[in-house]
Amino acid sequence: MENYPDIKGYFGEYGGRFVAETLINVLAELEDTYAAFRKDEAMKAELDYLYKFYAGRPTPVYYAKNMSQKYDIEIYLKREDLLHTGAHKLNNCLGQILLTKYMGKKRIIAETGAGQHGVATATVAALMDMDCTVYMGSVDVERQAPNVNRMKLLGTKVVPVEAGSRTLKDAVNAAMQDWVANCVDTHYLIGSVVGPHPFPLIVRDFQRIIGDEARSQMKDDYGIMPDFGIACVGGGSNAAGFFTGFADSDVKLIGIEAGGRSDKPGDHCMTLSNGRPGIFQGMLSYLLDTEEAQVAEVHSVSAGLDYPSVGPEHSNWKDSGRVEYNFCTDKQALDACLELSRSEGIIPALESSHAIGYLINNREKFKKKKVLINLSGRGDKDLGIIFKEAVI
Amino acid sequence: MKSYNGAYLVADYPDRERFISAALKSLEFFDFLEIGIPFSDPVSDGTVIAKAAYDVIESGVKFNDIMKSIDEIKSKIPADRKLYVMTYANHIYHRGIQNFGKIMNDHGISGMIIPDIPFIESRRFTDIFEQQGLEFIYFITPESKPEQIKQIAQSAKGFIYSVSMRGITGSSMNLKADIKTAVADAKTQTKVPVVLGFGIRDVESCKNALETADGFIIGTRMIELLNEDADNSSFNKFVEELKAKF
Ligand SMILES: Cc1ncc(COP(=O)(O)O)c(C=O)c1O
Numbered sequence: 001m002e003n004y005p006d007i008k009g010y011f012g013e014y015g016g017r018f019v020a021e022t023l024i025n026v027l028a029e030l031e032d033t034y035a036a037f038r039k040d041e042a043m044k045a046e047l048d049y050l051y052k053f054y055a056g057r058p059t060p061v062y063y064a065k066n067m068s069q070k071y072d073i074e075i076y077l078k079r080e081d082l083l084h085t086g087a088h089k090l091n092n093c094l095g096q097i098l099l100t101k102y103m104g105k106k107r108i109i110a111e112t113g114a115g116q117h118g119v120a121t122a123t124v125a126a127l128m129d130m131d132c133t134v135y136m137g138s139v140d141v142e143r144q145a146p147n148v149n150r151m152k153l154l155g156t157k158v159v160p161v162e163a164g165s166r167t168l169k170d171a172v173n174a175a176m177q178d179w180v181a182n183c184v185d186t187h188y189l190i191g192s193v194v195g196p197h198p199f200p201l202i203v204r205d206f207q208r209i210i211g212d213e214a215r216s217q218m219k220d221d222y223g224i225m226p227d228f229g230i231a232c233v234g235g236g237s238n239a240a241g242f243f244t245g246f247a248d249s250d251v252k253l254i255g256i257e258a259g260g261r262s263d264k265p266g267d268h269c270m271t272l273s274n275g276r277p278g279i280f281q282g283m284l285s286y287l288l289d290t291e292e293a294q295v296a297e298v299h300s301v302s303a304g305l306d307y308p309s310v311g312p313e314h315s316n317w318k319d320s321g322r323v324e325y326n327f328c329t330d331k332q333a334l335d336a337c338l339e340l341s342r343s344e345g346i347i348p349a350l351e352s353s354h355a356i357g358y359l360i361n362n363r364e365k366f367k368k369k370k371v372l373i374n375l376s377g378r379g380d381k382d383l384g385i386i387f388k389e390a391v392i
Numbered sequence: 393m394k395s396y397n398g399a400y401l402v403a404d405y406p407d408r409e410r411f412i413s414a415a416l417k418s419l420e421f422f423d424f425l426e427i428g429i430p431f432s433d434p435v436s437d438g439t440v441i442a443k444a445a446y447d448v449i450e451s452g453v454k455f456n457d458i459m460k461s462i463d464e465i466k467s468k469i470p471a472d473r474k475l476y477v478m479t480y481a482n483h484i485y486h487r488g489i490q491n492f493g494k495i496m497n498d499h500g501i502s503g504m505i506i507p508d509i510p511f512i513e514s515r516r517f518t519d520i521f522e523q524q525g526l527e528f529i530y531f532i533t534p535e536s537k538p539e540q541i542k543q544i545a546q547s548a549k550g551f552i553y554s555v556s557m558r559g560i561t562g563s564s565m566n567l568k569a570d571i572k573t574a575v576a577d578a579k580t581q582t583k584v585p586v587v588l589g590f591g592i593r594d595v596e597s598c599k600n601a602l603e604t605a606d607g608f609i610i611g612t613r614m615i616e617l618l619n620e621d622a623d624n625s626s627f628n629k630f631v632e633e634l635k636a637k638f
Binding site: 017018022023025163164170173180181182277279282287289 | 431432433435436439442446449454455480481482483485486487507508509510511512513530531532533534535536537540555558559560563
């Protein structure tokens with residue numbers, strides 16, 4: 001598991017670089033610079049410094065006492081919601097902004113769905129004084145309005161994308177198009193473990209601090225190893241970082257996709273459960289598409305999970321059986337959000353609520369077990385949707 | 393030397409009849425036609441082509457319908473005019489590489505142009521397509537390095553597609569030194585024509601392209617012309633102009 005990707009950028013069967021020829025050398029440069037960056041002690045020290053003093057790492061692992069008692073499950077939460085800007089996305093952004101500086105590039109672009117990655121990117125752009133443009137589907141601009149304003153306040157240009165389904169996948173397309181045209185001076189600060197090699201590798205590496213930290217915290221703070229590790233999966237970055245820390249252990253790992261309204265095509269984002277391998281946005285990975293090979297319309301109440309494909313490493317974990325993939329519906333996630341808010345005083349992001357919702361709805365399976373959940377972000381951004389959808 | 397030029401059209405756009413008529417008209421002048429099979433996420437295409445592709449998908453046109461249009465075109469053109477399919481990798485992957493190649497052969501397609509399969513990912517496709525006698529078209533770009541150009545020039549079948557600038561279809565042409573050098577470099581090392589595409593839209597830019605390359609490809613402009621009226625008259629007029637000038 002540690003040895004993936006191979007030199008061609010594949011995790012088993014999955015991954016690769018399915019992009020325009022123009023980007024091939026840009027990706028090669030990125031790969032080489034990243035290899036040098038990893039070995040650079042000064043860079044490592046600067047990143048550690050930023051993680052600690054700027055972002056607020058380490059984030060704690062909290063034992064959720066009230067919920068644990070209610071369900072007779074030992075529930076631990078890795079609190080990425082407490083990270084600066086409110087989600088795990090900043091781990092990757094701090095790493096990649098240093099990498100951008102290291103490459104000598106001056107401009108960054110990014111896509112965003114929920115707006116969490118957009119905000120994290122806008123934040124590091126402000127910190128490092130870089131020109132920043134974020135692409136966001138116009139549907140998401142509307143449903144995640146607070147984050148659009150945060151990005152603007154931070155000095156980032158937000159470009160609404162009107163193409164296709166006007167959500168996350170279309171924002172990725174728009175960012176890729178910008179990058180093809182401006183690759184000489186621009187870095188594409190991608191927000192998840194998706195896209196062409198080496199992005200799935202880079203993003204996973206910058207996110208694995210979640211899993212590494214959580215593993216030692218479980219040991220140091222609680223003296224145990226969990227039986228299960230659960231994380232939500234959109235593109236798959238919080239899950240990949242979390243799982244990688246436990247890869248060589250016996251911990252059973254479960255990735256939760258968005259079950260949406262139903263399991264009918266167009267109603268969900270269950271890429272790994274219901275999709276098949278395909279080529280999309282630079283990678284060979286599981287994909288939800290139609291009989292005609294068109295990328296399917298997908299749906300989730302949470303914008304950050306509303307994506308028809310998934311990182312190639314997850315596809316490989318699914319096939320190898322190292323990780324089990326399951327789902328949580330819109331309604332279960334909304335209920336879980338409400339329940340965690342009321343029982344522990346923690347308002348989770350709707351993305352993260354999928355992991356909680358899965359646990360609650362499958363509680364018999366976890367009785368008396370130790371379950372560590374990655375709480376990838378906080379829910380402030382979702383208040384509009386929560387009040388619209390949930391009966392409070 | 394006579395130039396070697398291609399036109400790009402989106403299959404069954406604006407509708408089946410006008411597409412077939414435009415295809416036949418363009419092959420009075422052009423040596424080959426690229427037929428775009430619409431994909432939901434056309435990352436290499438600008439808004440004009442992307443919108444046309446979107447409209448075709450929305451109107452319910454299926455892959456098999458497009459193959460029927462191709463049959464009709466094929467039956468009405470001289471044998472020296474070639475048809476290529478331009479689409480994205482997922483269309484091939486999901487039908488199976490072998491099966492896709494067989495379909496192409498069954499419909500008289502000479503080869504494929506796939507903007508999201510770069511040279512380094514092409515082997516799994518070309519190993520099969522070459523056995524099937526199909527041409528897999530490679531790209532060179534302003535970013536290509538001499539050793540990559542050499543490899544591509546030596547492996548190329550059909551023609552080499554040189555992308556005039558860093559960008560997507562529908563951008564304006566801006567022939568800089570980097571791509572001129574790349575094209576010149578490729579020409580000395582290959583047996584096939586090196587053709588320039590992206591941003592070529594009028595007699596002027598065609599002439600510019602021919603100063604550097606063996607031919608040109610016109611795409612976005614063709615779609616724009618079809619959007620100008622309901623009877624292909626602007627389109628036909630443009631083809632006549634090219635016939636007169638080149
Ligand atoms: C809080 C939160 N969790 C999870 C995700 C899903 O992304 P990933 O699967 O890459 O972790 C997002 C995406 O925006 C998010 O904001």
